[in-house]
Amino acid sequence: MKKLIIITFLFSVALSCFSQEEEISIDSLIQQAIEKKIDDYYDLYRFFKRERFNKQDIDFLLKESQQKEYRLGEVYAYNLLGRHYRNNSFFDSSIENYMKALELSREIEDVNAEIVTLNQIGVVYRRQDKIRNALNYHQMALELADKIDIPDIDTKISISISNNSIGNIYLALKQYQLALEKFKKAILIQEKTEDKRGLAINHQNMGLAFQNLGDIDAALEHYNKSLQYNIENNSSIGKVICHNSISNVLLLQGKYDEAYKYISEVLPISEKIGNQYYTSDVYITFGNVQLKLDSLDKAKTYLEKGLEVANKHKIPSGINQSNLYLSELYEKKKDYEKAYSFYKKAIEGERKTFNDKNILYVNNLINKYDNEVSRNKIKNLAKENEIAKLKLLRNRNVLIIALVSIALLGVLLYSMYRQRLLNNDKKILMLEQEALRIQMNPHFVFNALNSIKLYVINNEQKNAVYYLNKFSKLIRSILESSSVKEVTLSEELKTMNLYMSIENIRLSNEVNYIENIDSNVNIERIKVPPLILQPFLENSIWHGLSSKKGKKEVSLSVTKISDEFIQIDIVDNGIGRDAAMKIRKNKSLNRRSIGIDLTKERLRNFANEYANNYSLIYTDIIDEEGNPKGTKVSLKIPIL
Structure with a gap:
């Protein structure tokens, strides 16, 4: 007994020393990075890649970087904070830290850091269904990456992330074919760079696109590919997402017991990870499975849990989905008043979200050109100020020239816009005319008249x-x-x-x-x-x-x-x-x-x-x- 106590004590001491050594090693790693002053964002990412930072570690990295004036370290720390808050569904705090990282990356003119940060900001906005902001930031990241003449592997991965994110936005807009095109572009890059995490994400997204197109077999094929990559990567959150998606497909096929098996496996994992966005999804899917299995009390418990999490963290898709399933639940209970109340909330929420997204989709290209015009105006104004300082005596003439230039630019842009509209109308007209020409193809007319002529020859007048x-x-x-x-x-x-x-x-x-x-x-x-x-x-x-x-x-x-x-x-x-x-x-x-x-x-x-x-x-x-x-x-x- 005494030997057992001594062994236990020694094991505890050893474990304590190991923990302290590990903690010291992370602090030491941070100090090494700051001393080396690693000047490339992707190199800094690889330097810390194997380390899992907790909130205390991130705060230490930020504090040390600020004291030693290591600006790239500050950018990296703010991005880590943004991810930490995003994973815990504190989206406002996440955006606040990402914006600090973006400002610093532009200040130190680090394009790689700026591309990564822009993509991360887009992801946060997409989680909140703020599609307009999400699309703007991902497009900015893509435009920056495209300007690099010879992109390296890291830049290509960032391009694949942008394509994946824009594909997700098209998914939200129900433009599934456009989404598939973006996901395929991302997968081509990820296969070349052997980016298994990216492949897992994009096969998951392709599965969702095919599911919405009604191709269940293709959806399951991509979900299972994604699950395999997540197992290879030992990604718990990836496994949660895949099991949730596969459960939803099995529900569509009426395989309720299989769906229960898949979703119940990841329910405790999801709660342990603490990512409220996916936890809400899992609660809602588990509640839906129980609903289909007529276990109404359990269904009610988990659907209300999912709704509570979605409301707390402002997740519109989770709110709409849980309201819809609660409507179905109360309909089964024959409480039609509550069923109607939840159904009305679900439909109003979905209609509002979808209408907002449609407005964005229709105006997206116009907004893109508006942004370009705004940037041109800013450049012109800067040049005008410089000319005014150097040539004060000619200020009046310069002002007149500038105003005329802006007016001509406006006329030119308006003419280009009108020409684009005319070209679009012309395309539609040509499409309709081509359709008519194909319906009236010569073979059809010739053969039809020949057949009628045969009746005439055979004296079949009627x-x-x-x-x-x-x-x-x-x-x-x-x-x-x-x-x-x-x-x-x-x-x-x-x-x-x-x-x-x-x-x-x-x-x-x-x-x-x-x-x-x-x-x-x-x-x-x-x-x-x-x-x-x-x-x-x-x-x-x-x-x-x-x-x-x-x-x-x-x-x-x-x-x-x-x-x-x-x-x-x-x-x-x-x-x-x-x-x-x-x-x-x-x-x-x-x-x-x-x-x-x-x-x-x-x-x-x-x-x-x-x-x-x-x-x-x-x-x-x-x-x-x-x-x-x-x-x-x-x-x-x-x-x-």
Whole structure:
């Protein structure tokens, strides 16, 4: 027993000495950096990379750097303080320290320190959903980095951080394709620089973009890649984020038990880390899992926890999400008054945030040019002051010249702005004209008239007159559509009926065309771009059915899936996309298909005027034996 006590005592002493030695070694490391006066920000970062600074260590670094007038050390210390407060969701204090770092980095003209600090400020604003400020700071960082003629690895990593952050902003704006482009650019840099932490972050972000686009399989693939990188990096916070995302995808798939397993693993880890932004997310997801498992009391506890944290630290996305789930919870409890109250809060919060973001997105480019004009004016004024000091006698003339110059500059900028607007209008007009030209391609007109001529030759007058009448109506409808931006869904369906009738002549009337319109859809009030469905019907006929033997059928159905969307499904029982592709490759003369890319561009222009975006999904239909038996095109169009 005495031996055990002695061993325990010696172990405690040794542990105490080790702790003191470790503490002294961190202080000593700080003193070494200050004595060496490391003059490159990235070199200073690598010097401290393995050290985990607590608040006391950071304060010591700042104090010593100030006393020894080591300005780069001050910048590094303020950035560490900014990260410390950000990780604990004290965003105002975080911004305050980052701003001090930014001012100092500009004062000592350290571009690398300035780029890093600008990116960090952008991250803090993005955490608070202050998208305008976040975008401005990340763009400033990107512009500074782009000005470096030969960027080194550190600068490339900063560029990837900027691209990743701007991609996150596009995510918040629901511009998912733009977000994916930014994330892919960041990943290319990170793969070359073997930046596993950056790869983990960007695969996580790509997963979120694909999830919002409805591609769940791609989302899970990227989430799992991110999780693997985080495991390799031994990143607890990364594991928390990935498990939270995977749980949300499993909830969408209805796999509630698996979702519970994933989120419950990281709940204690999240609480231990203390990052309130992600802790709020985990509480909300855990509450949602319990809600789906009908464990309402637990769900209520964790959703209220998530809401409390989000409110305390001003996290709008967390507030909106927890209010939405609490609405669902009280609906299950049949307390409809509370359910309505929480739902109203969620919708109002989301609408306010989204509207603010949309306004920013629309005006972003204009703001960018406004900032450039402001900088030019400041430069001009500085030059004017210098001229005025040197040539006081000519002050009046200089002032007149300056005013005229500014006026001319204003006229020039206004002319450039007007020219940009005209070019944009011209692009839209050319797009619509190209769409019309493709619908009216010579092959279609020639073949349709040939088919009608065959009826005349065979003395089938009724059929000739019948189809000639339909052909003339179709041509008139197409020409009328070329002069308008939108038509009613009713007019579009009539035009498609005429088109299918004409195309069917060339297939000896073998195709059975069916329309199914949901009674809840008011086709006289819903607007769509003219001739938007024609390319999909043409693909169904020429790629799906033209090579098929036996019964041929195309169905077009319109359903109202929510107050904000309708869905148009075009289904054929053709040979499937893979078989059609093989046939096209084997043909010596490939028939030029109607431009689906052009149709997507027209849909994007159309959806820009709505609060929601469109979506287009192709589905291969297979039988029980795995053989293709057709193709389904699902087009979701916003109506609010």
